[in-house]
Amino acid sequence: MNEQTITIIVNGRQKTVDKNAELTFSQVVALAFDNPPTGPNVLFTITYRKGGNEHRPDGELTEGQTVKAKEGTVFNVTATDKS
Numbered sequence: 001m002n003e004q005t006i007t008i009i010v011n012g013r014q015k016t017v018d019k020n021a022e023l024t025f026s027q028v029v030a031l032a033f034d035n036p037p038t039g040p041n042v043l044f045t046i047t048y049r050k051g052g053n054e055h056r057p058d059g060e061l062t063e064g065q066t067v068k069a070k071e072g073t074v075f076n077v078t079a080t081d082k083s
Contacts, residue, residue: 006071022066032077041082048075 006019010031017023017031029036029044036044046061052068053059061067061075 006069006073008069008072009074011075011077017069019071021069023061023069024066025061025063028061028067028075029077032075033079037079037081039081043080043082045078045080046075048073050074 004019005016006021007014007016008031009015010028015031023031025044025046028046028048032046047059048061048067049058050070050073051057051059052070052073059067067073
């Protein structure tokens with residue numbers, strides 16, 4: 001790790017991102033899955049804790065939102081098939 005990056009945890013695995021990263025929903029999904037499941041009925045749920053958003057350090061990330069990552073932020077990403 002250098003001064004420009006931080007370590008976050010995505011689905012139990014360490015990932016390195018830019019220390020000023022505002023992560024989007026799609027970016028977190030890409031970090032969680034090497035090959036994300038696809039299909040018309042696939043939905044992703046993302047929860048996080050220890051985030052850098054001052055007023056919401058813990059919560060759920062939905063499409064269109066971003067979360068400021070900080071050292072040690074933990075993301076849990078699940079894919080479900082609503083069929």
